[in-house]
Amino acid sequence: MSNSKTLVLVDGSSYLYRAYHAMPDLRAKPGDPSSAATGAIRGMINMLQALKKEVPADYAVCVFDTSGPTFRDAIYPEYKAQRSPMPDDLRAQIEPIHAVVRMLGWPVLAVKGVEADDVIGTLAHAAAQQGVKVVVSSGDKDLSQLVNEHITIIDTMNGKVRDVAGVTAEFGVPPALMVDFQTLVGDTVDNVPGVPKVGPKTAAKWLNEYGSLDALLARADEIKGVAGQNLRDSRDWLPTGRQLVTIKTDCDLVEHVVGLPSLDGLAWREPENAALHDFYMDYGFKGLAMALANGKAEPAPKTEAAAKPKAAKPRADQDTGDMFAELQESAEATAEAEAAQQSHLRYDVILTWASFDAWLARIQAAELTALDTETTSLDEIRAQIVGISFSVEPGAAAYIPLAHAGPDAPEQLPLEEVLARLKPWLEDASRPKLGQHIKYDRHVFANHGIHVQGYAHDTMLQSYVLEVHRPHGLSSLALRHTQRTGISYEDLCGKGVHQIPFAQVPVDKAAAYSCEDSDQTLDVHRVLWPQLQALPALRGVYELELQTSEALFRIERNGVLIDAATLAKQSNELGQRIVQLENEAYEIAGQPFNLASPKQLGEIFFDKLGMPVVKKTATGARSTDEEVLEKLAADYPLPAKLLEHRSLSKLKGTYTDKLAQLAQPTTGRVHTHYAQAVAVTGRLSSNDPNLQNIPIRTPEGRRVREAFIAPAGRLIASADYSQIELRIMAHLSGDESLLLAFQEGRDVHRATAAEVFAVDVDQVSSEQRRYAKVINFGLIYGMSSFGLAKNLGIETKAAAAYIDRYFQRYPGVKRYMDETVEFARAHGYVETVLGRRLYLPDINGGNGPRKKGAERQAINAPMQGTAADLIKMAMVAVQAELDAHKPAIKVIMQVHDELVFELPQEDEAWLRTEIPRLMAGVAELKVPLLAEVGVGLNWDQAH
Known part of the structure; x- marks a missing residue:
């Protein structure tokens, strides 16, 4: 018997936990941690709406667990005993989740005394008997035992x-054997024991060989080894285990589903749109509410335009949000945008001098002009202009095509003449300009000999300061703050190998795209700038970011000279050492093997050489990852060889082979890109190439810096803040002992060792100082006693004793940590000394590990963030001083808490005196700031 109908069964309990852990700490009132949590609610709506579109069905039901014991607890009191209780903020969302699921048209079931899996099993079995196709939506592998045709x-x-x-x-056995399989393996999540030491592979092997668990047990005496003995020892338990893992298919659901065995009581229902609208408004889902108000029963799926950032400047600190931000915006994306999209846009294409002059007059008279470039390259140092757009009022913009090619391209104004006429306005600091990631556009214009002045605002940086935890690409900003969607770069140019250059895009489409960029940028600015004006501390941080953008533009433009010959020599030496390490590894192993193959490593380590298994992968394989190698290397030579081999191979592949290739052919200089709006702490990141992650803990890594050189007659200098985060900790905590150590200029690690180990300062050993240094820096990052023990190679109890003694000697530090975490819980963020806000979405939500991680971040983020603020202030102050008095000195790199300079030899004395003074004077803390300077012919010598 069969029919063409379909029943969809949703494991609602699995869904709500997934929604809760996937979403950030959303609130009914955004930014107010005291308002109702809504992340799980929003996630459930998104997931159910997507499922309804993907799986058409005649019948559907969303099944939830209920609170209280089930029949399994009566069988085995320890069932699920080790599970953590449901987080309070998730528990508070259960009732509204049930309510909104019903409003969406889904029947809801939650049956006392049985689990959601059993309800699903019963309904699936009943429907299958009637020939109804059943689709169960769940991430729970236990439900696999229900699968059949x-x-x-x-x-x-x-x-x-x-x-x-x-x-x-997936499991190595058919669905009919999954109950037997689960009985043998057990279920650690539900605290159901299986046969000790029997994993999925062994269970599958036994069942395929013997045919069933009963047959296996009947011949258990034939099974050899420890596994066989464990099987025999488990005979008495396994029947109980089987009861616990078996999903019921015969629950009495007559009271809960009208008309059973007929499924008509589970038919789709019409959404309750009026109730949904009120619900959405109550819980802050304005996009969903807007969609309903405009006649849409549900949001449209998210489009490319909504999902991706504008790609005219893809290197420009693109959307850095992960799945959390995408999920948060996904359901309302297109619907919200469509509802609010402006329908009367006035976008001009400038093809005549008369039109050009008219628009030039408009931008010269405008209070603020949004400006955008379209280019030939993602590399801002090489990019050439294809077109320029402007916007001076909402819905009004113009595009000047300058280098479009192709058979249908119209005659365009000459690029050089257009730029010459624009140059006075572009270089006029009194003409305020606005952009989205202005540093990129500065470079593009500089490539044409124009040094833009008067950039007053950057919407990317406005977002970065106001909402650091959200994406900052223009598409996301426009959608989030103005409910506008737009054209994506891929819509215009295609994807992958079929993508065409922007210069080949038809001018009318290019104009719509670029004008939209400028228009949306102006729109977003009009939303974000008043918010910054209302928050003086954040406005100050924003102004610092604007100044930093200018300083970084100068640093990127300067670049750093690379000695290709030195790198080639280092690559050759590394290559020889890598080959030598391979041969030494073969000799120890007694055979050649693939050093990159986890399977071959496992066989040699554990089967041939008898090393202990440290841990296993998620699939049950014996792990040979970095952590395992480091542990084994303490006792075995082969893992040590492999670690060295991996380290040198990475160094060679990432730096010595590639740095010279990234240098500009005409100058020999490398121009890194500093991403300003990525790290939530305010730190900069460096890429193409990444100059901040050159390994310096090994001699080979440190030698790479020898290739960063000064031209003839010039020097390289490094100015580095000393122990900056510890000094910030002293300032923030106000701990008297820590403050005194810095104020008196003492060695703070030696002073800490004297306190922790209760000895005189002059009696502190080098080992004690090392321990104190690890403690000082570890506590900054919220290190636990377990982490400290692992770092120092000592017992956890000893590490805990050191931490206790530290806090006894430095009570202000402990007080700061406790108060900071409490502040974070109350406000949802912490602040730097300058007032930068560092948001912590999981501080009042998430599971245990995520919440603990957020608490560690709360402690550390003000220090990292303040250090980031200080180095940015130093860059700005130093650049201003150089421009005023020493223009021949160039800042060529910023790495962590360090500024690197290229200078004439005759300016060395000035730099050694003035740069530390400037860096120390950017802020007044309770302890003195200290910058140390080194000078040499290359970066390595300057350290």
């Missing part, structure tokens, strides 16, 4: 389908 499990979060073939491929 009528029942399929789908996991929409990762696209996995568990049909009969899928279950067999």
Whole structure:
């Protein structure tokens, strides 16, 4: 018997936990941690709406667990005993989740005394008997035992389908044997023991060989070794284990589903749009509410334009939000935008001098002009202009095509003449300009000999300061703050190998795209700038970021000279050492093998050489990752060789082979890109090449800096803040002992060692000082006693005793940590000394590890963030001083707390005196700031 109808069963309990952990700490009133949590609610709505579109069905039900014991607790009191209680802010969302799921048209079931899996099993079994196709949506692998020719499990979060073939491929046994399989393996999540030391591979092997668990037990005496003995020892338990893992298919649901065995009581229902609208408004889902108000029963799926940042400047600190931000925006994206999209846009294409002159007059008279470039390259140092757009009022913009090619391209104004006429306005500091990631556009104009002045605002930086935890690309900003979507770069140019250059895009489409960029930038600015004006501290941080953008533009433009010959020599030496290490590894192993193959490493380590298994991978394989190698290297030579081999191979591949290739052919200089709006702490990141992650803990890594050289007659200098985060800790905590140590200029690690080990300062040993240094820096990062013990190679109890003694001697530090975490819980963020806000979405939500991680971040973020603020203030102050008095000195790199200079030899004395003074004077803390300077012919010598 079969029919063409489909029943969709949603594992609502699995969904709500996934929604809760996938979403950030959303609130009914954004930014107010005291208002109701809404992340799980929003995630559930998104997931159910997506499922309804993907899986058409005649019947559907969303099944939830209930509170209280089930029949399994009566069988085994320890069932699920080790599970953490449901977080309070998730528990508070359960009732509204049930309510909104019903409003969306989904029947809801939650049956006392049985679990959601059992309800799903019963309904699936009943429907399958009637020939109804059943689709179960869940990430729970336990439901695989239900699969047959009528029942399929789908996991929409990762696209996995568990049909009969899928279950067999994944677990090694068909669905009919999954109960036996689960009984042997056990379930650690539900605290159901299996056979000790029997994993998925052994269980599958036994069942395929013997045919069933009963047959296996009947011949258990034939099973050899420890596994066989464990199987025999488990005979008495396994029947109980089987009861616990078996999903019921015969629950009494007559009271809960009208008309059973008929499924008509589970038919789709019409959404309750009026109730949904009120619900959405109450919980802060304005996009969803707007969609309903405009006649849409549900949000449209998210489009490319909504999902991706504008790509005219893809290197320009693109959207850095991860899945959390995407999920948060996804459901309302297009609907909200469509509802609010402006329908009367006035976008001009400038093809005549008369039109050009008219628009030039408009931008010269405007209070603020949004400016955008379209270019030939993502590399801002090489990019050439294809077109320019302006916007001076909402909905009004113009595009000047300058280098479009192709058979249909119109005649365009000459690029050089257009730039010459624009140059006075572009270089006029009294003409305020606005952009989205202005540093990129500065470079593009500089490539044409124009040094833009008067950039007053940058929407990317406005977002970065106001909402550091959100994406900062223009598409996200426009959608989030103005409910506008737009054209994506891929819409214009295509993707991958089929992508065309922007110069080949038809002018009318290019104009719409570029004008929209400028228009949306102006729109976003009009939303964000008043918010910054209302918050003086954040406005100050924003002004610092604008000044930093200018300083970074100068640093990137200067670049750093690379000695290709030195790098080639180092690459050759590293290559020889890498080959030598391979041969030494072969000799120890007694055979050649692939050093990059985890399988071959496992066989040699554990089977051939008898090393202990430190840990296993998620699939049960014996791990040979970095952590395992480091542990084994303490006792075995082969892992030590492999660690050295990996380190040198990475150094060679990332730096000595590639740095010279990244240098400009005409100058020999490397121009890194500093991403300003990425790290939530305010730190900069460096890429193409990454100059901040050159390994310096090994001699080979430090030697790479020898290739960063000064031209003839010039020097390299390094100015580095000393112990900056510890000094900030002293300032923030106000701890008297720590303040005194810095104020008196003492060695703070030696002073800490004297306090912790209760000895005189002059009696502190080098080992004690090392321990104190690890403690000082570890506590800054919220290190636990376990982490400290691991770092120092000591017992956890000893590490805990050191931490206790530290806090006894430095009570102000402990007080600061406790108060900072409490502040974070109350406000949802912490602040730097300058007032930068560092948001912590998981501080009042998330699971245990995520919450603990947020607490560690709360302690550390003000120090990292303040250090980031200080080095930015130093860059700005130093550049201003150089411009005024020593223009021949160039800042060529910023690395962590260090500024690197290229200078004439005759300016060395000035730099050694003035730069430390400037860096120490950018802020007044309770302890003195100290910058130390080194000078040499290359970067390594300057340290």
